[in-house]
Amino acid sequence: MDTAMRRNRGVEEGRRAAKKVLIVYAHQSSGSFNAAAKDAAVKVLTAQGCTVEVSDLYAMKFKATATAEDITGEVKNAKHFQYAEETKLAWEAGKLSADITEEQRKLTEADLIIFQFPMYWFTVPAIMKGWMDRVLTLGFAYSPEKRYSQGVFKDKKAMLSFSTGAHESMFSATGINGDMNVTLWPLQNGILHYCGFQVLAPQIFWAPSFIPTEARGTMLEGWRTRLQGLLGEAPLSFTPMDCFDREKGFQLKPEVCEKHAAKEFGPTVGTHLGKPLPPNNQMKAGV
Template sequence: MNCSAASDSQERSLKSFQEMAGRKVLIVYAHQEPKSFNGSLKRVAVEELSKQGCSVMVSDLYAMQFEPRATRNDIVGCLHNSEEFNYGMETLEAYKRGGLSSDLIEEQKKVQEADLMIFQFPLYWFSMPAIMKGWMDRVLVPGFAHEFPNCYDSGLLKNKLALFSFTTGGSEEMYAKGGINGDIRYLLWPMQHGIMHFCGVKVLAPHICFAPEYVSEEKRKEILIAWAQRLRTLWNEEPIICSPEWYFK
């Protein structure tokens, strides 16, 4: 390589680093055990994204003892209608007047700052763990994340990206289109489309680690290396087309 080519390559690398350095990432993590494979995936993401110059925030839901239940306690002050409690209406009114509980305000601040949200979790009963679903229920309230007709492509979080990274207990074959569990994309529909896309978030292809507890230690290391490699080029990826065709055809 001549000096000119080397200089151009260095300039491109510097420019790429500078572009990533200003980006912020929120990792919402749901696993009870820090030494778990999910914990390793989260650690790799923090390390790799930090190397890129990104600012990384982590909401470790179990460590935080995050409250998953959507209740009246989420509203500070008087209710809009104390005679008949409606969580959606009450949180909408509370958000508008700054009357949500402090834990929700803190999480919403993280979401507002984030360019990318990574959700890291083990698949529970074909879905995310209850504590993470509770985070979705309580944090992504009307007025903050959506407010009809501002949903889907016009959702209130439309300038953000999301990625679901998770592990399964079953093999890849079990989650294939003809597998006993059905196509894994069917399970992603409510998470990626029904929550993220509804709020306007653009969704990157999921990162799925099939049955890591049933493979060798060497294979687990390879899976972590592949995750780190993907993270290095993540910002160059195009979002998936969030439509029924992507999930069901």
């Protein structure tokens, strides 16, 4: 099957598989590059027949802090308040605050979630981290039994789409900012994959503020092209949970270690067995 046929097949499969998309968007300006990237996603995905919903966090004045105010009524233990446990009980009892409940509704209905943002201090903006802290509550988004490859959202896809303030070369294995694959591991593995999402490769817009207008237009056109087949893309690779021994503190099983013993690279960026990191493990599927 040639490349064009595979791409078309992916587009058609994606259209059938995912019809509802949630874009969690964090930028203060409607004239920003991130706003243009968000608008492009809405337009292209809607044209494919998707229902697209946008959570514009700054426009919503979304509360970033995880506090007892996120629970309506009394908490179980006000003296020694534990956010995760208290919000789990509130979720089970239907006593989470209305803003959290609404975002959880959107997330429950979505087949694909796109996080659109400018990278701040090597991670998401505080308002988006607050969305993750407050919306992805214990019980609703994960549990000790339901996480990673066995996670709650294993039938959903999620991805990061973001701009950087530095050029791609600076985020390389020899660059001053370090390997972008390492930077992305906590976000993609520790949040998205932890909740079970199939994580699509990130869409990275390298330093749009420092390139000519025409180059920014080319970036956006590349995003529009990717969006045409986005819903049919294969996810990034993570080590399945059943490869770890629960009885031994979730360590890789001996047979898994043996399987990788003769390989040049470790399995993933985080679980690398002391070997060189696999190239682009957090940036391209099937690498």
